[in-house]
Structure formats: C-alpha cells, structure tokens
Amino acid sequence: MAAGSAAVRALAALDVGGTADKISLIPQDFFAELCEQIIQHLNHEIPGINTAELCQRIQTSGIEINAGDLAKIANIFSFLFSTAARNNLSTEELVITLGNAVSTLPKHALQVIRHVWNEQGKSISVSEDARNTASVGQFVDMKWKLGVAMSSDTCRSLRFPYVAVTLRVADPSGQITDKSFEMSIPQFKNFFRQFKEMAAVLETV
Template identity: 35%
Template sequence: MALIEFSQPAGFGDTIGLINNWPQEMLSELCEEVILLLQYKIGSINRNKYLEKLLMQDSTLTSEKVKSCINAVSHLYRFAAKAKLSGEDLHQQLTSDFTCGVSTLSVITNVWKTKGPSLIACNFTEEKLNIGQLVDLQWKLGMAISSDSCKSLNSPFVILKLKVSDPSGNLHTYTMEMTLTQFKNFSTQLKEIASLLATV
C-alpha cells in the first residue's frame, strides 16, 4: 500500500517520545479506551488515572503531557479509521513516519488489528450527529432600569439570539437572556470547548 500523508499536529513527535516510555499494559489500556471514546461508547478518558501510575517512573510528567499522549493516540486512530488502514498498513505508516519504539509500535498496531475494524465499520468519520447546526449568533447588551419589585434596578443583561438549522434543514431561532455573570461563564465555557476541539 502507498503511504498516505499523515498531518502531524504541533509537538506530535515529542509526544510519541513520551509514549515510548509508557509500560506496554498501560499503553494497551489507553489504546482500547481511545477506540471506545472514538466510537462514543465512553464520554472521556481519566488522564489522572494514568498520571498517578506513570509518576512512579517519571516524576517530570504532568497532566498536560498525559493529555498530549491521549490526544496523539486519538489522532493516530482517527487517521487510521478515516484511511481504513489494516493493522499491517498502520504498522508500515508508523514505521515510516515516526520514531516509535518497538514495543509502542507493537501495542498500537496490535490493538488496532483487534479493535480497529469495529471503529472503521461504524464510519464515525463520516457520520454527523443528529443535532442542529449553529448558523448565526447575535448578541445585544441591555440595561434593566426597573422591575415590578424594584424601582431602580440598573442591572446589565445580555440577550443571545441563536439561529439553528435542524438535521432536516429547517431553521429555528432561540433567544436567551443572561445576566452579565452568566454570560461571562457561558463565554468561558465556549472558549474551553473551542480549545478542546482544537486538540481533536
């Protein structure tokens, strides 16, 4: 099989170097969890579980480094599923593109040989979640001057207007009113979601 171009995220090579130091059993467990995650059978991977075990052999590890390892394995398996690679094809790709240790290479490809076909079969890369798509977002800042219970309220608020297209293509408009504090929390959560999506 001809090699397929593999786009490496920034720092990917360094992360592979970290993964090379993982014990085989732990890496195998992570690989299996990543495949379950990509099949939407689990919601997340507990990186602290791995960090606690790995700190015994490398005290310089951090939660962020473990997260990078999880993201790297996810990226590899997502690529392999999209390209519909067999275990041998993935082995060849990893051998040519990366400096994977022998045991790392063995674990990643062996798990792929047994669990990969089920991920390819579910066509996760081509399926779309049966949810709406955000088409437009508008916001407006206002000031509540008074209310029935308070003569001088003087409280700022934000009105969000979301235009969403449902899976059948129909447009729906949703309006929300938030206090400034609620809007700041909402904004922070959106930033966190965006940064998580950037690693996927």
C-alpha cells in the first residue's frame, strides 16, 4: 500500500527523542483537542494550532510536558493527517499504518485518532493550490500597549514612553507564536503612517 508506506515514513520520527513517550503523557481529552485543531487547520477553518496555550493548560492539570515537545507532536500528526487525506486512507488503514509504524503509541491516542479520522477525516481538503498558499505564515492578531521605559537599549533616558506590540502569527506548519517588540513614539508614528498608506491603497483595489 503506497499510501501506507508514505505514512509509515512520516511516523518514523515519532520514536525520535521519546516523542511517543510524550504522547502517552497527554490526557485523552487534550490529545483529542490537539487532533481536532490540526484537522481544522488543514481545512483552513482556523489560522493555526495554538500549542503554547494548550501546553499551558496541560501543565496546569499537573502534566509535565513542554511546548517544544507538543509542537513536534502537532507537526508529526499534521503531516500524517495531510498524507492520509491525499492518499484517501480509510480509518482502518490509518490505524493499521499507525500500529505498524509506532508500536509504542498509547491505546488512548489510537482511540482518539480513530474517532477523529472517522468523524472528520473525509472533510480535509488538500488541493495543490492550498498547499502552495501554505508556504508563508499568516497574521492572526495584534495587541499593543503604551508604557514607560525604566531601561532600554534604544531610549537614552528613563521614563521614556514607548509602545509594546505583540503580533500573533501562524507559521506555515500551523504553529501559532507571539512576536513581541518595542518602538519609540516616533517609530510607532511611522509604523502607523505606513498602515494608513496600506489602507489607502487597499481602498483602491
């Protein structure tokens, strides 16, 4: 089965660095939420997979797992689900492929994958156009606040006003990350002016 072979190769990475062991730590409800977010991202229903927020909730429940491990798991299953969708794998074919590739995958994870794929697997769209447009990141949200600098590499004096900006972006793999930076008031005014110019151009389109 060519499709199964492709999925087996994709899953070979699960045993690298004890990733399968990390999966066994994730409670069933959290793993189900992760898989559902992956399906939604592949269907372009959400801009990305918020592994940082999910990781924080898992840690709050008392489970020791870091965001890097959860992001790696998300990448592996995102690739697995997209490969399975491209090759029209049935639920049984997917579960068999998983069993052949990763013998240490916990039973509760297989149950979640079976359920999620049976319910939502056929809905995944993996057109060539969608794969091509996924080669760049996507803007999700922006937050800003006005503050007063107590120490700064760019401000010459203390108590200098600045604007702190946090951009939330989804990278091509679907991982959502926050990018933060600070600007002086003149820098922010220039930033704002460029946004106004962009808006003016868009109104002519």
